Every structure is written in structure tokens, then in C-alpha cells.
Amino acid sequence: MKSRTLKQNKVNIITLGCSKNLVDSEVLSGQLRANEIAVTHENEKFDHNIVVVNTCGFIDKAKEESINTILEQVSYKEAGRLDKVYVTGCLSERYRGDLAKEIPEVDAWFGTLELPFILKELNADFKKELLGERMLSTPKHYAYLKISEGCNRTCSFCAIPLMRGGHVSKTIEEIVTEAKHLVKNGVKEVMLIAQELTYYGLDIYKKRMLPDLMRHLSDVPGLEWIRLHYAYPSKFPMEILDVMKERDNICNYLDMPLQHCSDPMLKAMKRQITKAEMYDLISAIRDKVPNMALRTTMITGFPGETRDDVEELKSFLEEIRFERVGIFTYSHEENTSAHDLEDTLSSEEKESRAQEIMEVQQEISYEKNQELIGREFKVLVDKIEAGRYIARTEYDSVEVDNEVIIHTDEDLPVGDFVQVKITKAFDYDLEAELA
Incomplete structure (x- = not known):
């Protein structure tokens, strides 16, 4: 099936694995945007025509997820929904020779430190001034x-x-x-x-x-x-x-x-x-x-x-x-x-x-x-989920640690710090009210 061609390229970056990979994807996004190339991250609208899969190769489950994601994007390309599929990151760094033979439909493979080469492939210049x-x-x-x-x-x-x-x-x-x-x-x-x-x-x-x-x-x-x-x-x-x-x-x-x-x-x-x-x-x-x-x-x-x-x-x-x-x-x-x-x-x-x-x-x-019930903490409001405010104390990092669910009728802007009092505690989550 003939692939579609958009008037202007739009790149979607899919990030797998750790936060270090996420930073690499954000740097790539910034470089593309500075080159006036439309770019998005894990786009659900599917109005893009190019995909870059930033892979993880750390453990077996991560490798499997990376390969399945590549195959899924290749299937979109074969169906005419994408023009190009590129792969970068740890899995590509480690196994690109074998993977290129197994999945020839991928347009190009890049290692973990090859940002300038990815940009060149996408007709963009590496801008050192974007430090x-x-x-x-x-x-x-x-x-x-x-x-x-x-x-x-x-x-x-x-x-x-x-x-x-x-x-x-x-x-x-x-x-x-x-x-x-x-x-x-x-x-x-x-x-x-x-x-x-x-x-x-x-x-x-x-x-x-x-x-x-x-x-x-x-x-x-x-x-x-x-x-x-x-x-x-x-x-x-x-x-x-x-x-x-x-x-x-x-x-x-x-x-x-x-x-x-x-x-x-x-x-x-x-x-x-x-x-x-x-x-x-x-x-x-x-x-x-x-x-x-x-x-x-x-x-x-x-x-x-x-x-x-x-x-x-x-x-x-x-x-x-x-x-x-x-x-x-x-x-x-x-x-x-x-x-x-x-x-x-x-x-x-x-x-x-x-x-x-x-x-x-x-x-x-x-x-x-x-032991935290009744104590007060400064928390950072991360998001609103199912009508509830979800926050964290300084003792909790994003995604991997406890969350604090705040019960209040007040409007709390996401990204603001507020003082709360813990009212309930569970295995991995806390409930609180404004102090």
C-alpha cells in the first residue's frame, strides 16, 4: 500500500524505559522544534507521519516491550499510516545489527549518543547553542x-x-x-x-x-x-x-x-x-x-x-x-x-x-x-485525577513512591505547593486535608 505524504512532516517520539531516556527524547524534541519541525511526544491524535522509538534494553521485559513497540509502528507504516520509522536508544545501541536484519522495515537505527545523526536524517541541524x-x-x-x-x-x-x-x-x-x-x-x-x-x-x-x-x-x-x-x-x-x-x-x-x-x-x-x-x-x-x-x-x-x-x-x-x-x-x-x-x-x-x-x-x-497520621507536610500538587488532587511530599519521587490524595473543595493549581494534614494512611498512599 502506498504511504501517505503530508505537506509538512510531524515527528512523534515514543519513549520507553528510564528517566534518562526521557531526557534524551526531550532534548531531541527541543532540537527538532528549534529547526521548525513539528514534534510531539507519545501522540494519541495520530496526526504525525514520522515516528522515533527511543528504546530500552535493560532487562528482558523492557526489551520485549521495545521490540513490540517497534513492530507496532512498522505495521502502521506498512498500512500507509506512517512514512518513516526510526529507532534509537539502548536496545538499538546494543543490538542494531541483529535488529536491522530481523526488522528491515525500520528506516534507520541509531545509538544512545547519536543525536546529531538522527537530526541529520530528519533534515535538521544540531544546534549547539541550545545547551x-x-x-x-x-x-x-x-x-x-x-x-x-x-x-x-x-x-x-x-x-x-x-x-x-x-x-x-x-x-x-x-x-x-x-x-x-x-x-x-x-x-x-x-x-x-x-x-x-x-x-x-x-x-x-x-x-x-x-x-x-x-x-x-x-x-x-x-x-x-x-x-x-x-x-x-x-x-x-x-x-x-x-x-x-x-x-x-x-x-x-x-x-x-x-x-x-x-x-x-x-x-x-x-x-x-x-x-x-x-x-x-x-x-x-x-x-x-x-x-x-x-x-x-x-x-x-x-x-x-x-x-x-x-x-x-x-x-x-x-x-x-x-x-x-x-x-x-x-x-x-x-x-x-x-x-x-x-x-x-x-x-x-x-x-x-x-x-x-x-x-x-x-x-x-x-x-x-x-505514623504520619495527624502530621502536617508541605506537598507539591502533581495532577487532578478522577476529581481528586494528587500530591507528593519531599519524601516521595514521581511515579515510584507514595502519593497524597487531598480532599478539599478549594481550587488547587497543579504545580503549587500547599500545606496539608494527613488524615488516613494505607500501604503506599496517604489521604490529607488542607492544613
């Missing part, structure tokens, strides 16, 4: 702020360095400029993201510079919340906590993926830390910032994990009582050092273990939330 400017796909009051690319760690389960390369920091000046652009466009909260936040600056400044960056960002007028995501526990720079204590607009929130607590598992995962060291680190963090909300992620089903390891992990959660926890099941990643380890557990057993561990955390989360 820090991008077209947000999030609500305008919050944004992700990527401070570095890639990772130098050698965790045995992780393929990110294969897809994103080694660690490359942006300069403090670049990041502050971007933050100022974001605030100018209405952003009140930024979430600092990187594959490894605490490594920031080692490559260009020859020392860990995250605390200095935090101070510079804290000085940006209008930036009311700064949140830290993905801090590696080994050789954690404690000065981060000093900055948190001295700056009111840095959230008492830390996302620090630990992945496991059993020493045999930590060694097999090449995490460069022991269980005892993790206990000491968490104790030191809570001593310095007593009201810190600690979020972590764990992996279950790693090759060699025993029932004892699972019980140890459950006990660890009961002792530490993290505010937020996410659980992943292990999947083999090609060319990682753990790939050739024998996988002795079925996917059903892995899922069963994940559920078992999350039930422990669910009870902890419920108990911690019950």
Missing part, C-alpha cells in the same frame, strides 16, 4: 536533570556500560544553565539522575563533585526542590548529607540501589561493598539526617541465590525499615560477567521470591505511613 534547552514531556512543574552519561562500575548483572559507555560528567556550568532554563519555564522541582550520581566530577574535576554541584543548584532562584536519584553505596561521599542539612531546597530523600544484602550475593554481583559496610553506611546517613527518606532497589533470583539469602534479605528489610523499596527479578544480560552463570531458578520462582520480599516491605510501608 540545556529541551521540550519537556513531564508536567511543567518538575523535570529530570541528567548530570552525567554512562557508568564505570562493573556490576556483574548490568549491561548499562555496554549501552551507554563509560562515565562522562557534564560541567557544573552546563547543568546550572540547564536548571535555570527549566526554572524559567516553570519547573519547581528537579530530580538529579545519572547511572551513578556519586561518581560525578571524577572524570573532569578529578574528585567527587556532587556536593559542590548541589550547592550551585541550590542557589538557582525559584528551584524549590532538588532530589537525588541513583547513588552508589560504595565509597559514598558523606559530604552530600552536609549539603542536605544546610540547604532547605534539597529534599531529605536518597535513592540508593543496594541490590542485595547477602555477602555471597554482593560478591557475585561485584557490588564492592559488604553487608556490614551497608549497615554502617545506613546508620551514618540516618545519624546525620534523621528524617531522611531512603529508597532502595533489590534484585532477587540472581544465580546461586539460596533460600537462606532470601530470608536474610527479608530480615535485612525488617531491621533497616527503608521508607521505599523496589524489587526486580534477575535476567541474564549478554556480555555481562554474570551471563554465563547457571540460572537455576525458574521465572515463576523468581517472581514468587520477589512477591514474598515485597510483602515484608508492604507491611513496613503501612506501619511507617500510619
